[in-house]
Amino acid sequence: MESVNWTAKVLAVTGKDITSEFRTRFAVNAIVMFALVTLTVVSFALGVLSPSGEIMAAMFWIILFFAAMSGLAQTFIKEEESGTALILKLSCPGTIIFFGKFLFNLLLLIVLAVLIVPLFIVLLNSSAENWAVFIIGLLLGIIGLAGATTIIAAIVSKASIKGALFTVLSFPILMPLLAAVIEITKTAFIGGTFGDISAPIQMLIAYDVVMITLSVMLFDFVWRY
Amino acid sequence: MIWKFLIYLSMTAVIILAFVTTSPMSPASASGDSEVYRIFYFHVPQAWVAAIAFLIAVFFSVRFLQTKNIDYDIKASTACRLGLLFSILATITGSIFARMTWGEFWNWSEIREVSIFILLLIYGGYFTFRSAVSDEYTRAAFSAVMSILFGVAGIFLIFILPRVYPVFSLHPNDSIIDESGVITMGSTVALIFALSLVSFTALFLWIYKISVDINLSARYRAGER
Numbered sequence: 001m002e003s004v005n006w007t008a009k010v011l012a013v014t015g016k017d018i019t020s021e022f023r024t025r026f027a028v029n030a031i032v033m034f035a036l037v038t039l040t041v042v043s044f045a046l047g048v049l050s051p052s053g054e055i056m057a058a059m060f061w062i063i064l065f066f067a068a069m070s071g072l073a074q075t076f077i078k079e080e081e082s083g084t085a086l087i088l089k090l091s092c093p094g095t096i097i098f099f100g101k102f103l104f105n106l107l108l109l110i111v112l113a114v115l116i117v118p119l120f121i122v123l124l125n126s127s128a129e130n131w132a133v134f135i136i137g138l139l140l141g142i143i144g145l146a147g148a149t150t151i152i153a154a155i156v157s158k159a160s161i162k163g164a165l166f167t168v169l170s171f172p173i174l175m176p177l178l179a180a181v182i183e184i185t186k187t188a189f190i191g192g193t194f195g196d197i198s199a200p201i202q203m204l205i206a207y208d209v210v211m212i213t214l215s216v217m218l219f220d221f222v223w224r225y
Numbered sequence: 226m227i228w229k230f231l232i233y234l235s236m237t238a239v240i241i242l243a244f245v246t247t248s249p250m251s252p253a254s255a256s257g258d259s260e261v262y263r264i265f266y267f268h269v270p271q272a273w274v275a276a277i278a279f280l281i282a283v284f285f286s287v288r289f290l291q292t293k294n295i296d297y298d299i300k301a302s303t304a305c306r307l308g309l310l311f312s313i314l315a316t317i318t319g320s321i322f323a324r325m326t327w328g329e330f331w332n333w334s335e336i337r338e339v340s341i342f343i344l345l346l347i348y349g350g351y352f353t354f355r356s357a358v359s360d361e362y363t364r365a366a367f368s369a370v371m372s373i374l375f376g377v378a379g380i381f382l383i384f385i386l387p388r389v390y391p392v393f394s395l396h397p398n399d400s401i402i403d404e405s406g407v408i409t410m411g412s413t414v415a416l417i418f419a420l421s422l423v424s425f426t427a428l429f430l431w432i433y434k435i436s437v438d439i440n441l442s443a444r445y446r447a448g449e450r
């Protein structure tokens with residue numbers, strides 16, 4: 001088995017998750033329906049009001065954050081509940097599992113973003129003035145979201161009150177990410193340039209790198225239980 | 226015994242001196258009554274001790290992950306408990322300080338207030354999580370991993386965010402050490418402040434040592450050594 005390289009193993013884990021997801025569609029349903037419902041409620045509540053671009057940027061990330069909270073823990077909880085966690089632990093080292101699950105969560109969030117952004121524009125009548133800034137901010141934010149929450153999902157899968165605990169534990173860790181990414185999206189919505197957001201972008205990249213590195217280092221300690 | 230008396234004496238001295246000497250803020254540059262600024266002698270050391278408590282918890286968490294010795298987990302969780310206490314104190318004195326000088330008890334656009342709130346959430350999540358897991362080693366390992374994750378996120382929140390967004394901070398950045406590294410407090414003020422810092426740290430370490438001894442011997446007595 002030494003001939004199978006690292007990337008192939010990671011993609012195998014992700015592929016397995018995608019396949020089982022296609023069969024049951026639990027996580028995708030949870031995330032997309034939650035985001036749709038939140039979007040509808042926000043749109044309904046705002047009615048004829050058209051708040052400024054800054055407020056809409058914050059709304060966008062509220063919807064994305066809570067949808068992520070509802071669905072991202074599913075990868076590990078599903079393993080625990082279907083009894084396959086032990087086999088997974090025996091089959092590969094923790095780092096490979098981490099990257100496989102991280103890529104899966106990333107794909108989940110990309111699917112969510114692709115669905116939500118057009119609906120957001122249509123229902124709430126608000127769109128980004130500067131698309132390049134918006135897309136870059138969205139991508140970096142999603143990478144950070146998936147990166148920081150994968151290890152928390154692994155921790156929470158062994159506890160007893162999974163859903164609420166996941167949100168409670170993730171929020172303090174995601175706070176710096178949310179602060180930076182909402183700032184970037186606000187700038188995108190009101191039409192700023194890359195120069196305006198150099199500080200938040202640097203902090204966001206730093207956060208992404210630090211959190212993913214830390215998660216990789218700590219994942220084995222969590223995964224062994 | 227000697228430590229108890231020394232701490233009692235120095236704390237009493239701090240409390241008396243804080244009220245007897247002239248206020249640390251001159252009436253010219255104070256917003257509001259300059260007498261109120263005396264709370265600075267208590268508020269800053271409490272926040273400082275809360276940060277130290279958390280650093281101690283992170284240190285013992287790392288030691289636990291290295292050695293798997295449950296004693297380190299007890300030391301880490303005791304540090305977190307005391308850190309929570311001092312954070313609550315810092316929040317209360319900070320809130321009173323804010324009401325007297327900036328006019329409101331709480332203001333979400335003040336980044337340091339947001340940071341201390343997130344710190345309280347972190348401690349709350351930590352203890353919620355500990356109560357949700359029943360197995361001792363699992364709980365210890367997961368708490369250790371989480372305190373390290375929280376610690377890094379906390380560094381982002383407490384040190385990096387306020388510097389990146391200085392417009393969001395009403396806290397003066399130059400009351401202790403200004404930009405050229407010179408201490409800007411007057412000598413009496415500096416003396417009382419240093420004494421207060423030392424007293425609060427000594428008080429914390431004394432309470433910490435007693436709590437750790439109680440918790441370790443409780444576990445020993447229960448026969449789990």
